[in-house]
Amino acid sequence: MAVAAHILAAVDHLNLRYIQALDDLSMEGWLNSFSPAADSAYVCISEENDRRGLPLALMLDDCRARLEDRVTFVTKIWAGTFQPYRTRHFVQRLACEAREEGLCQAVSNFSVTLIQEDGTARLLTTGVYQDVISLTEAGAFIKTRRAVYDANVLPQYFVYPI
């Protein structure tokens, strides 16, 4: 089914809000990309686990309460203990399909560059976002995002979601 141009624009806008929030290290902005529904979810999982049908994830926030807890981890629990870093995210929509009323399904490539204190940049990982997106009057919001990352072995630990 062809997707209307305004829906594609809303999905792209959502993706840009999302990566802008992460690149600004704004966990509030990240949280605000998700639908306020109790079952909104973010799962960050390795390509290996995903391919092999292994359910374990790197971040498994399968309800709104866990998304909010992740904000607490980063901003309160871990504050001051990790080596500060920034990121540059790049995202490119590959596919978008309408689902039932008010929902669409989208797939996008992403790549995340990690920038250390001294400005050195290196690739953190690449991957695919598999999304269910909720379309509302106020704009598009993530209902569920599954970020499947390619790095079989991550080059370092993560603090922020990707």
Place this chain on the structure above:
Amino acid sequence: MDMPGDQSVAAKAAWPLIWPRKLNQIPKEVFVSPGLFEAELKTIFHGDIWHPVAHAAELPNPGDFKTFSLGRTPLLITRGADGKINVLVNSCTHRGTQVEMCAAGNRKEFECPYHRWAFEISGELIGCPGMSEFSPDFDKSRYGLARLRSAEFLGVVFATMGDNTPALAQWLGEDMIRAMKVILGDGRLKLLGYQKVRYQVNWKAYNDNDGYHAGLLHTAFRLLNWQGGKGAQFMTENGHMSIMAELQPLRNVGFLKDPSLITFKGQDPAKRASVLELFPIGVMVKHLDTINIRFAIAHSHDCTEVHYAYFAHQDDDEEMLRHRTRQASNLLGPCGMISMEDASIFQRIHIGSFSPGVAEFQKGVKDPYALPVDVAQNDETGQLPKWEYYRRLMNFQRAEI
């Protein structure tokens, strides 16, 4: 205790470092020396020591395999048609080509791409193109993939390249066997998945995880009021240690909107948390309902790779499987709520260790010239017998004064 002889001489030659006389001081140079790492490869990683390389639950079916490394030696671990687990060297017996490239999978046989020699899943050589023109003394039965001596306990597969490694049960000792039983139960596990990461840290700093820091570095421990400290640490003279922690019953002080992350559904509250550190870098952890084996690879003096493997029990129902998956994913790994900080500290220790002087151990030290006897849950002295074993193994001499 077995102390390998000739390799330690090599270590001494490579690194004429004098060790402080106090047992609670460790020279920081040992964390940053590439030459020392080469000696450690020989004496420790390829020496008379057992290394956990897999759990049987990672290879449930005949034909299943995973690749791994022991130091720099590439391993191919397989479950043969007979159901037995084989720890093989992932190097063709012809000209040494890497045989298998995938991290894991299932095959009927292995074929080396270079000249198409074919190997059974259990390692034996099946055949080679053009074999009739091979040298007259070529004996096919002697060209299976090289096999490491291996042994299994509670499903954990240990391997060794040493010729004089003691029997596994003797090497583990009673206290570590008990800790493994607390962590793995009867060992009938089911793989939930992995978190794999590289740390820019020396393997010795990676495995220097003390009981002192838990309530200090890890804010979540404090928030959960988990620094109680009534547990104990057990050490062996061959470098192992275990922490049996006694956590207070859960008190979610309201900072978590989803308390399932710290819910304990298991039966025995005394077994809420235990950590086992087997010399040199084998770690097993049980925390609440999370069962975790950390298979580590010492790549170099400044890179340690860790495969956090998480498990459920084979008898778990759907709800317990889901609970363990949800808890394990967010609690203990490289971005787990109570452990992310460890990852950051590893890298900062490494950066800070390029400096003169010693790393100090203080918490719990009663006599700096003797090994500790009683170690409380929150002491850092549990690391000292491991360091003393390492020093003797690598043949570093203590200063006279």
